[in-house]
Amino acid sequence: MSARKRRGSPRPSPVEAQNDALQRFLPLVSAEELPLLLAELQRPVSQALRANPLKVADPAQALGAWAAAYGWETSPVPYCPTGWWVHQAARPISQTLEHQLGHYYIQDAASMLPVELFTPHNGEPPLTLDLAASPGGKTTHLISRSGDQGLVLANDSSQSRIHALRLVLHTWGSVNHAVTCFAGERFGAWFPETFDRVLLDAPCSMQNLRSTESHPMRAISPRERDSLSVRQRNLLISAFQALKTGGEVVYATCTLSPEEDEGVLDELLRRFPGAVEIVDLSRRLPAPAPGLSSDGQRDFDPAVQRAARLWPHRFGTSGFFSALIQKRAPVAAPEGGPPARSLTREGMAPLPAARVRDLALRQGERYGFPLETVLENCNLELWQKGPQVWAVPRAFLSRFGDLPHESIGLPLGTDTPDGFQPGHDWVSRFFDQHRSGREILDAAQSAAWLRGEDLPGTPQHFAHGEAAVVVDEQGRFLGLGKAVTGRLRNMRPRRLAG
Numbered sequence: 192m193s194a195r196k197r198r199g200s201p202r203p204s205p206v207e208a209q210n211d212a213l214q215r216f217l218p219l220v221s222a223e224e225l226p227l228l229l230a231e232l233q234r235p236v237s238q239a240l241r242a243n244p245l246k247v248a249d250p251a252q253a254l255g256a257w258a259a260a261y262g263w264e265t266s267p268v269p270y271c272p273t274g275w276w277v278h279q280a281a282r283p284i285s286q287t288l289e290h291q292l293g294h295y296y297i298q299d300a301a302s303m304l305p306v307e308l309f310t311p312h313n314g315e316p317p318l319t320l321d322l323a324a325s326p327g328g329k330t331t332h333l334i335s336r337s338g339d340q341g342l343v344l345a346n347d348s349s350q351s352r353i354h355a356l357r358l359v360l361h362t363w364g365s366v367n368h369a370v371t372c373f374a375g376e377r378f379g380a381w382f383p384e385t386f387d388r389v390l391l392d393a394p395c396s397m398q399n400l401r402s403t404e405s406h407p408m409r410a411i412s413p414r415e416r417d418s419l420s421v422r423q424r425n426l427l428i429s430a431f432q433a434l435k436t437g438g439e440v441v442y443a444t445c446t447l448s449p450e451e452d453e454g455v456l457d458e459l460l461r462r463f464p465g466a467v468e469i470v471d472l473s474r475r476l477p478a479p480a481p482g483l484s485s486d487g488q489r490d491f492d493p494a495v496q497r498a499a500r501l502w503p504h505r506f507g508t509s510g511f512f513s514a515l516i517q518k519r520a521p522v523a524a525p526e527g528g529p530p531a532r533s534l535t536r537e538g539m540a541p542l543p544a545a546r547v548r549d550l551a552l553r554q555g556e557r558y559g560f561p562l563e564t565v566l567e568n569c570n571l572e573l574w575q576k577g578p579q580v581w582a583v584p585r586a587f588l589s590r591f592g593d594l595p596h597e598s599i600g601l602p603l604g605t606d607t608p609d610g611f612q613p614g615h616d617w618v619s620r621f622f623d624q625h626r627s628g629r630e631i632l633d634a635a636q637s638a639a640w641l642r643g644e645d646l647p648g649t650p651q652h653f654a655h656g657e658a659a660v661v662v663d664e665q666g667r668f669l670g671l672g673k674a675v676t677g678r679l680r681n682m683r684p685r686r687l688a689g
């Protein structure tokens with residue numbers, strides 16, 4: 192039991208925690224900016240969303256259509272072309288079909304900055320490591336930025352947060368990713384000089400000056416802060432070692448504590464002199480938001496001012512910190528290879544070529560879906576695990592084939608006694624390419640279907656046990672159905688019931 196509990200003193204409320212943090216940060220804000228910060232903190236922060244270019248061909252056009260349909264008042268997030276604030280909403284942004292389908296992700300606007308900082312790739316699609324990824328908001332952004340080409344290795348050390356990460360990536364429709372669960376500190380030794388991009392969205396004290404219902408601020412002791420900054424430093428060193436020379440690391444936190452922000456960058460610069468280049472972000476942002484030169488007790492390396500410190504009044508966000516770091520020279524890394532467990536030991540086996548051809552033929556005949564072309568364009572192979580068939584990234588197999596993983600790629604579907612049943616997330620991702628085998632529902636039927644009900648009556652165009660792609664009158668994907676005697680059985684995943 193903690194000393195506080197033994198003494199019976201109550202924990203500071205989120206508002207008290209926010210006030211404490213504000214008092215601590217006040218000396219770091221200039222006299223001219225202070226009134227702006229205080230005024231900003233009186234305003235509620237607007238919700239924001241980021242559109243999914245894997246599923247939405249023209250994000251701006253889609254945003255316009257959603258705004259009209261759901262009564263949203265929006266404005267663009269200036270540094271993220273796929274991001275918008277939603278200031279007013281007749282229908283909440285968390286309660287739409289498009290949200291369920293992964294057409295957009297709800298994300299604080301500050302959190303849209305870090306991934307936008309990576310330089311656009313040209314040539315080979317990038318090999319990306321997301322070192323602390325759960326629940327996966329920024330992982331989806333990394334996947335959008337690479338067009339789901341190359342590979343995103345999404346890692347998080349917390350087993351209890353892996354399920355959420357996997358779900359977010361499957362809903363987003365990503366195929367070229369793998370999920371692992373290791374301490375991020377190990378990657379520098381396991382994979383030195385390997386990745387083109389590394390994102391470290393570090394575990395932090397969340398002293399961001401905005402306490403919301405979903406993310407209440409809590410008080411942090413100096414001891415806790417110190418131990419967090421040691422962890423952040425070790426994670427950033429590991430991220431830097433795992434990066435290829437010439438590659439980029441983005442370091443981000445959702446805290447304004449200098450010990451966890453500029454202080455961590457300062458230590459990286461000292462650790463690897465001559466190898467670390469902190470990129471000047473002043474021209475990359477709509478207005479300057481420089482890092483601090485000092486925390487009041489010690490002066491930092493002047494290079495850390497090139498980072499972005501988002502006091503809430505800069506862009507109307509929560510407090511946030513981000514830096515883009517380039518690797519100019521190789522650095523020493525501890526020795527030690529990664530653990531290995533073959534895919535066969537995981538119960539996975541490559542699908543024989545004849546079975547792939549057969550599946551492709553049936554998918555083509557029934558849904559007009561060009562399976563082999565999609566596998567080729569996305570650089571995927573089909574593997575079987577139990578009754579499930581998975582589309583697995585070749586980039587994972589060739590580089591990390593034996594690395595124990597939590598999941599890789601996306602399920603294409605499942606073998607059932609009634610034949611092959613396509614996977615919901617697969618069809619949702621490649622919906623436009625499933626041109627036939629559709630069942631169109633009217634408005635009343637669609638509403639019932641979305642409540643999880645079956646559709647009464649035997650569907651005409653489907654053999655017994657066959658899967659139908661169910662759409663509404665606007666042509667939106669409502670899930671898959673299975674034709675059985677007397678009804679179309681609702682196969683929407685239970686997680687979407689509501």
Ligand SMILES: C[S@@+](CC[C@H](N)C(=O)[O-])C[C@H]1O[C@@H](n2cnc3c(N)ncnc32)[C@H](O)[C@@H]1O
Pocket residue numbers: 302322323324325326327328329330346347348349352373374375376392393394395426
């Ligand atoms: C700020 S959150 C990441 C949020 C995520 N990037 C997103 O955008 O949705 C930090 C994450 O770091 C993870 N974490 C904490 N210590 C870690 C470590 N040593 N190695 C890897 N992950 C760690 C936590 O489990 C937590 O999920």
